Amino acid sequence: MNLVPVEQKSVSFQNAKLMAFKASDGNIYAGVKWICQGLGFDDRKQRAEVERMTKDVVLNKGVQKIGYPTTGGIQEATCINLNFLPLWLAKINANIIKDKQIQDKLIQYQIKAKDVLAEAFLQKQFAVPQTYADALRIAADLAEENQKLLPKAESFDSFISSEGLLSVSEAAESLRFIGAGPKKLFKVLVKQAIFFPKSGKYYPYQQYIDRGYFELKQSTYLQKKKNEETGEEKPYSKIYVTPTGLDWLSRYLKVRGYKKIKGGVA
Numbered sequence: 001m002n003l004v005p006v007e008q009k010s011v012s013f014q015n016a017k018l019m020a021f022k023a024s025d026g027n028i029y030a031g032v033k034w035i036c037q038g039l040g041f042d043d044r045k046q047r048a049e050v051e052r053m054t055k056d057v058v059l060n061k062g063v064q065k066i067g068y069p070t071t072g073g074i075q076e077a078t079c080i081n082l083n084f085l086p087l088w089l090a091k092i093n094a095n096i097i098k099d100k101q102i103q104d105k106l107i108q109y110q111i112k113a114k115d116v117l118a119e120a121f122l123q124k125q126f127a128v129p130q131t132y133a134d135a136l137r138i139a140a141d142l143a144e145e146n147q148k149l150l151p152k153a154e155s156f157d158s159f160i161s162s163e164g165l166l167s168v169s170e171a172a173e174s175l176r177f178i179g180a181g182p183k184k185l186f187k188v189l190v191k192q193a194i195f196f197p198k199s200g201k202y203y204p205y206q207q208y209i210d211r212g213y214f215e216l217k218q219s220t221y222l223q224k225k226k227n228e229e230t231g232e233e234k235p236y237s238k239i240y241v242t243p244t245g246l247d248w249l250s251r252y253l254k255v256r257g258y259k260k261i262k263g264g265v266a
Contacts, residue, residue, distance in 0.1 A: 003029070003066050004196065006206040011120045013113060014038060014105055020117045021066050021079060024206045029064060029079035030117055035089075039109060040102045049092075050078050059088055069193040085114045165215060165240035175250055192256070204239065213245030 003023040011018045016038030019031035032053070036046040053059040062084030067074045080088055089110045097103040166174065168182040175185075186202045189195040195202045204214040217238050241249070 003064050004203075004206060005066055005068050006210075007121065008068055009120045011117055013116050014108055018113070018117060019068075019077070020082070020120060021068060021077075022121055023064070023066060028082040028118060028121055029066060030082055030085050030113070031066075032078045032080055035085075035109070035113070039105055040099070049088075052091075053080065053088055056091075059084055059091075062088075067196065067198075069190075069196065074196055082114055082118055085117075086110065089113065165242060166246060168239055168241060171241040171246055171249070174246060175253070188253075192252075202239070208245075211248075212242055213248055215240045215242060 003021075003025055005021040005023055007022040009020055011020060017034065018038055019034045021029045021031070023029055032050055033046060036049055041049065053063055059080070062081035064079050064081070065076050066079045067076050069075075089106065092106060092110075094103050094106045094110075097106060168185060172182050172185040186195060189204075190197060190202065193205070194208055195204050203216065208214055209216060217240060
């Protein structure tokens with residue numbers, strides 16, 4: 001089963017850009033393609049490494065496909081669990097690599113890559129200002145950020161109830177968004193990397209569920225079999241927007257240039 005990234009980061013290491021993902025299973029994964037490119041491997045060598053790790057009885061347990069959002073849509077990447085990364089790299093014999101530069105890089109990757117990628121996902125500690133000027137600068141930055149994020153009375157005159165959930169259709173209507181119903185709203189949410197498409201449906205990334213903006217409810221429906229009175233229960237899931245999520249969406253979309261119009265927004 002393909003995993004969903006809840007967070008992704010590009011990390012500089014040894015004059016290369018590595019891509020890492022924190023996935024919906026709570027683990028951190030390194031993009032194999034970016035590791036190989038950083039090491040200077042050509043396409044043939046990259047393919048060989050992916051094939052080797054998928055056939056390896058141990059490494060295979062840490063390999064996953066992760067679909068991540070890009071400007072061109074959702075792309076799929078072969079990734080390896082960070083706990084398996086040192087083992088994979090250790091199985092690449094540096095002694096048989098003739099190019100001294102690649103050999104030195106491989107040794108650095110074997111020693112440090114895991115720690116560098118893991119550190120990127122650690123929460124940054126708040127820096128205590130050392131001078132009065134630093135304190136004023138931090139205060140000014142926080143004030144500017146809060147001004148962007150605070151609810152504004154003029155941002156979409158939609159009434160948000162303190163309880164109850166909204167379907168995406170109801171949310172689109174309440175926001176007066178696009179003027180074309182939930183399908184257009186879904187497309188915008190995918191473009192903004194808030195939702196992702198899967199099997200013809202759309203789902204929010206886990207980080208937005210964790211923040212309380214959306215809820216995914218599971219249920220079943222009775223599917224009757226042909227020429228039979230009895231049927232079988234079929235599972236399905238439905239996305240709901242919370243009141244908090246509706247408020248956040250109205251502010252988020254306005255900041256990004258989506259303006260309200262009569263009967264919809266553009």
